[in-house]
Amino acid sequence: MSYSVGQVAGYAGVTVRTLHHYDGIGLLAPSERSHAGHRRYSDADLDRLQQILFYRELGFPLEEVAALLDDPAADPRAHLRRRHELLTARIEKLQKMAAAVEHAMEARAMGIDLTPEEKFEVFGDHDPDQYEDEVRERWGGTDAYRQSRERTSSYTKEDWKRATEEFDAIHRRMADLMAAGTPADSEAATDTAEEHRLFITRSYYDCSHEMHSCLGEMYVSDPRFTATYEKIRPGLAVYLRDAIKANEARRTS
Numbered sequence: 259m260s261y262s263v264g265q266v267a268g269y270a271g272v273t274v275r276t277l278h279h280y281d282g283i284g285l286l287a288p289s290e291r292s293h294a295g296h297r298r299y300s301d302a303d304l305d306r307l308q309q310i311l312f313y314r315e316l317g318f319p320l321e322e323v324a325a326l327l328d329d330p331a332a333d334p335r336a337h338l339r340r341r342h343e344l345l346t347a348r349i350e351k352l353q354k355m356a357a358a359v360e361h362a363m364e365a366r367a368m369g370i371d372l373t374p375e376e377k378f379e380v381f382g383d384h385d386p387d388q389y390e391d392e393v394r395e396r397w398g399g400t401d402a403y404r405q406s407r408e409r410t411s412s413y414t415k416e417d418w419k420r421a422t423e424e425f426d427a428i429h430r431r432m433a434d435l436m437a438a439g440t441p442a443d444s445e446a447a448t449d450t451a452e453e454h455r456l457f458i459t460r461s462y463y464d465c466s467h468e469m470h471s472c473l474g475e476m477y478v479s480d481p482r483f484t485a486t487y488e489k490i491r492p493g494l495a496v497y498l499r500d501a502i503k504a505n506e507a508r509r510t511s
Contacts, residue, residue, distance in 0.1 A: 259300075259301065260289070260290050260298040260299060260300055261298065261299045261300075261304070262296065262297070262298065262299075263277050263278070263288070263296070263297045263299070265299075266299045266303075266304065266307065269304070270304075270307055270308075270311060272311070277297070277307075280307075280310065280320075281297065283320065283324075284324070285310060285320060285323065285324050285327075286303065286306055286307055286310060288300075288303055289302065289303055306327065309323075309327060309341075310323055310327070312341060313326065316344055316348060401463070401464070402462075402463040402464070402465070402469070405462070405463035405464060406462040406463045409461065409462060409463070410461075410462065421461050424457060424461075425457060425461075428450060428453050428454050428457060429487070429490055429494070429498075430490070431450050431453075432447070432450050432451070432454070432494065432497065432498055432501065433490050433491040433494050435447050435450060436491060436493065436494060436497040437491060442497050442500035442501040442504055443500070443501070443504035443508075447497075447501040447504070448501055448504050448505040448508050448509075449505075450501065451470075451498070451501040451502045451504070451505035452505050452509065454470075454498075454502070455467065455470040455502070455505070458470070458473075467505070467506040467509055467510055468506065470502050470505075470506065471502055471503050471506045473502070474498060474499035474500075474501075474502035474503060475499060477495045477498060477499055478495050478496055478499045483495065
């Protein structure tokens with residue numbers, strides 16, 4: 259059975275012009291010609307074309323491909339082993355490239371494209387990457403997690419600095435209210451709690467009052483969060499939690 263140049267081009271996903279070129283340089287001469295002089299390719303020709311395209315995919319120059327295929331001493335089994343080795347090496351290289359791209363995407367999504375010096379400048383002693391694995395495991399499938407990644411994916415160092423400074427300012431205002439003896443359910447404290455919630459919504463993800471209250475409970479139940487707020491002012495974690503709960507009751511009643 260033989261095939262026209264158009265059929266072979268369609269099977270192999272190459273152009274007719276490419277096949278004409280391979281014929282012209284002696285790399286792939288069709289085994290037959292029709293009565294009208296048209297090229298006709300055999301199954302053996304298609305096998306050779308498959309090998310040519312394989313080596314081309316690996317980046318071999320056409321001259322080297324011809325030398326590989328036309329070596330009379332070539333062992334078909336050795337040839338297959340070589341193709342397998344080359345494919346395995348190519349797969350390993352692509353896997354490494356994919357891992358590198360994935361790492362870059364993760365880094366960009368979480369703002370980790372900052373240099374260590376920039377991260378220290380923005381976050382101080384806090385490492386924003388420290389609990390990323392835990393965060394992904396606990397909340398990776400939630401809308402909030404996806405929104406946070408999307409919204410922070412384009413953050414620059416200046417964006418992170420602005421967000422950090424704004425959040426710190428809200429915490430300081432809450433700490434000042436606590437220090438002044440202002441009740442956690444007062445209008446001033448609940449207004450500040452509402453600012454806290456709106457900041458999260460604006461900067462990271464849509465934070466409902468119910469979700470905000472869950473965060474407030476975590477600030478108290480998770481020693482790591484508690485320690486963060488205790489550094490600002492002892493007792494702030496509980497005070498902030500109570501103000502958040504009072505704000506939810508006030509806003510949803």
